[in-house]
Amino acid sequence: MNVDRMVFAFAGFVVLAGLVLGTWIHAYWYFLTAFAGLNMFQAAFTGFCPAAKIFRALGAQPGAAFK
Secondary structure, three states: OOOHHHHHHHHHHHHHHHHHHHHHHHHHHHHHHHHHHHHHHHHHHOOOOOOHHHHHOOOOOOOOOOO
16 A cells, blocks of 8 residues: 555545544544645645655655655
8 A cells, every 4th residue: 555545544534533523522523624624635735744754654655646
């Protein structure tokens, strides 16, 4: 699995986790979903993604989006 797929999987997990926690635990968990969305939005324009840097440091192969 390359960095791009790992970032997409992690972002999807964070969004779903924020929605579930916001529904069942407390509404403040929706901020986690908002944070993930804002991070994906800025990464689309800047190409910088903290999760991609972490996955790359852990030894994942680079993909086309995050080199």
